[in-house]
Amino acid sequence: MMRLFSLHVLLFLAASTRTNAYVSDAHSAAKPDEAVVTHLNLDLVIDFSLQKIIGTATWEIKKSAHAKQIHFDANGLLIREITDQSGQKLYYELKPRNEYLGDDLSIDLPESVKRVTIRYETGKNAYALQWVTAQQTSGKQLPFLYTQSQSIAARTWLPCQDSPGIRYTYDATVTVPKEMLVVMSAENPTQKNSSGTYKFRMRQSIPAYLMALAAGDLVFEAVGKRTGIYAEPSTIKSAVYEFADMEKMLLTAEKLFGPYRWGRYDVLVMPPSFPFGGMENPRITFATPTVIAGDRSLVSLIAHELAHSWSGNLVTNATWNDFWLNEGFTVYLERRIVAELYGQAFMEMEAYLGLNDLKETISELGPNHPDSQLKLRLDGRNPEDAMTDVAYEKGFNLLTRLRLQVGNKKFDRFLEKYFNHFAFQSIVTEQFILFMNDQLLNKYDIDYMRSEVDHWIYAPDLPKDYELFYAEPPFKKVDEAVIQLLTGDNLNRLNTKNWSTYEWVHFINRLDTTPLLIRIPEIDNVFKLTQSGNCEIQSAWYELAAKYQYKEAYGNMENFLLRVGRRKYLRPIYKQLAQTPSGKELAIRIFNEARDNYHPVSQRAIEEILKP
Structure with missing residues (x-):
């Protein structure tokens, strides 16, 4: 296994000696070595009657001296026109890739081009868009729209370089029916206005999968100085009660892992059709209403989404092969927060159930299936097909194994250093390994863990006879x-x-x-x-x-x-x-x-x- 580890790291070191910092991503048409986006100005009109978005995306770009084209991802979009910063039309082609990757939108770049503007409309079956009828909402007053861009669906509502390894800032203007409120993964309004047009700003750089938008009959109520809830009027009171500990969670997370760098942390309670527990959109988590149990018993989900503000949003997997860097770390952070607020026993119950789920997943996959590795191999596949709880629970258990070697305080400090070192960057597994070797294994004389860590990351299944350590059985x-x-x-x-x-x-x-x-x-x-x-x-x-x-x-x-x-x-x-x-x-x-x-x-x- 040590040979395997050495090969992976040597390949990474060889690749990283190139002049750029980008990693090849099989799930994006983007060629950031040649031309890459840096900032987006987005103008959207949401048409509920036709169930489509009419958009203008103006991208500021950075290009190499030899760049002749810039490549975007688009899937099902109707491209109306593409121009440069002076309004001159640019030649473009839509080159089909496959059903889930969509098209390679390649745009010619004359030497003078610094900005490209793409006028477009979303298609009928845009995968990221969920149009919810009024009857399907909690209050049954107005329809609702939300986006779900992870993993490669941002390209279905926005022409973009849809790779987690490419980050950018953005401004947006969104127009909706006047009785609605809009929120995005950005600085958000807290009340409706009379025009139906809302402006947004996101100054921290994010990848495309963290672009998010929701519009409907929404109201806002603060929970703490930096935390609050958006929900339909019929849901807001129960949601505020359920999530009353949000500010405590935020303070606890900062104590453990360093400062929160996104300004506010709010939660939007979604319609019941939302397919996930939560989505960690920066500054505003989209959360399922299924966690509103009336007794605050399921709020660890909010701890999980909050933890993504460090692992996933601040430090991001550069490709979907490295998905465990987002989710394994987040489960670990979530459970540290939960243990601090609600006790070790509560955390251990969650971890025990999670380990059982992991074993069941590996059993279903088969013990030698490559999807039971932490470092995935997803070329030629839809990344959604491999997003099992392996990344979540096997990743958590690896980090727990490391923590047990040095103790909570030292491991918390190691993680804080990790988040500071790679803040607002997208990285691959091998970068984490190099940092871990230097800042954890070497520093605390636990070099003997290198081969074991390698086994956790690059081998299928769980290490033989692995069990979590508990003082006594949690149940x-x-x-x-x-x-x-x-x-x-x-x-x-x-x-x-x-x-x-x-x-x-x-x-x-x-x-x-x-x-x-x-x-x-x-x-x-x-x-x-x-x-x-x-x-x-x-x-x-x-x-x-x-x-x-x-x-x-x-x-x-x-x-x-x-x-x-x-x-x-x-x-x-x-x-x-x-x-x-x-x-x-x-x-x-x-x-x-x-x-x-x-x-x-x-x-x-x-x-x-x-x-x-």
């Missing part, structure tokens, strides 16, 4: 309760009053491995799991119900699948339903009814499960 109370039930105890004797969400999820998971399955109706009757209002518990319970055809839960399960668009919850339930002919028939019927309410990300995932 000891739940496991004892399961033993009680196995010995025939009455369900009413179980003391579940103070169980957390994670304890209930573990309890449901344990049912799947014990003879207690025959008591599912009794368990449901006592604990009312089918009627739970907590989406984590609902998801775990409905997955079990689908697997064992507990039909008393099917009505609520169907309502859940029709209402919620979060891919994490949808995929396991549909997967279990699809295991039997009758279940698959039900799944297809539900999906046909729910499909238009799902984002294309979720649609694609479910279509893959239900295909003939």
